[in-house]
Amino acid sequence: MQREITIGGGGLSGLALGIALRHRDIPVLVLEAGTYPRHRVCGEFLCGIREKILTDLGIGDLLENAPVLTEAIWFRNGRRVIQHDLPIPGRGISRHRLDHELALRFRSLGGRLREQERLLPERWALPGTVLALGREPDPSSDLLGLKRHLRHLTLRAGLEMHCAPGGYIGLCPVEDGRVNASALFRLRPEIKGPREELQRQYLLACGFQELVERMDQASPDLDSCAAVSSVPQGRLPRRPGTGPQICRIGDRFGMIGPFTGNGMSMALESAALAAPALADYSRGALEWEQAVRTVERLQARQFSKRLILSAALHRSLFHPVALPLLTALGSSGLLPMRFLFRQLR
């Protein structure tokens, strides 16, 4: 007899965990509030995940055709600040494709996936229930995420990052010759309009004129436009062993600042870390409390350092003094980009 694992949230961490558990023949039910395929606000730059983890999860083949990115350029107010090789190459893959393919893989392995069904809070603490619900919105945050795909946009490096005092935007190639443009801005209530127009208006308001001119030459995919508000700068995990016995993975465990391009990797890593203890619980080899503590402890050990560093760095991207200071250090070669990049993975 094996006990079923119920996963709330069919994003990256929930589906990857479901797949890893199905590879161990564990019965799994995933409840997903949305449907597939769907566009998500995400930079779609996946970096830092080890090949072995992808193989252990049984999903390495899903990334085979994703563009490999080896170089990044950072601009501030249209001026090139730093150009550097990525110490660890990344991949560009849209969430529209990746989440959909993970859902198909999970179902093909015999997992039960119910779309448009929410896991309600009264079930969160039940034994055998895992929260993979994504980040908790932060009502005090004034950060707005806006994303769209463009065709026929030529990039100046594998990955382009543009920063200005009111926000930043990353340009990353994904499949089918598209470029994903994903941005995070401080909310400006005076900017209103249809979702398809918002990113352009925010870019202009933040002084990204040259970039807007380049993007205007490209063809936007209007269906890909997505927005999300109240985005946290990041969130540190609870201290292991404190709080109610709720099993959390991915962004629901702890959220790394979006600019790091490591949240997708962390979501997949957290699934790989959680799967063995949850499988042991399902087979009756571990009590639920032990399984939850194990999952919590393994994630805290793996992620705490990068979560703390990213929380500090992310705030500086929106700080009127810290951003110019960081870019001055960057352009004079004094910012240890490669070191920071590695520490955030």
Ligand SMILES: Cc1cc2nc3c(=O)[nH]c(=O)nc-3n(C[C@H](O)[C@H](O)[C@H](O)COP(=O)(O)OP(=O)(O)OC[C@H]3O[C@@H](n4cnc5c(N)ncnc54)[C@H](O)[C@@H]3O)c2cc1C
């Ligand atoms: C602006 C921005 C840019 C980013 N750029 C990058 C990047 O370039 N690279 C990178 O690696 N990461 C990036 N990230 C972070 C990345 O998107 C997340 O870290 C990653 O999606 C986390 O995966 P997850 O499975 O924890 O959550 P999600 O992928 O968010 O999945 C959570 C799922 O739970 C579902 N759900 C929510 N509530 C319920 C409920 N009650 N019941 C059932 N289902 C529910 C949601 O519909 C969703 O499908 C970015 C984030 C933002 C905001």
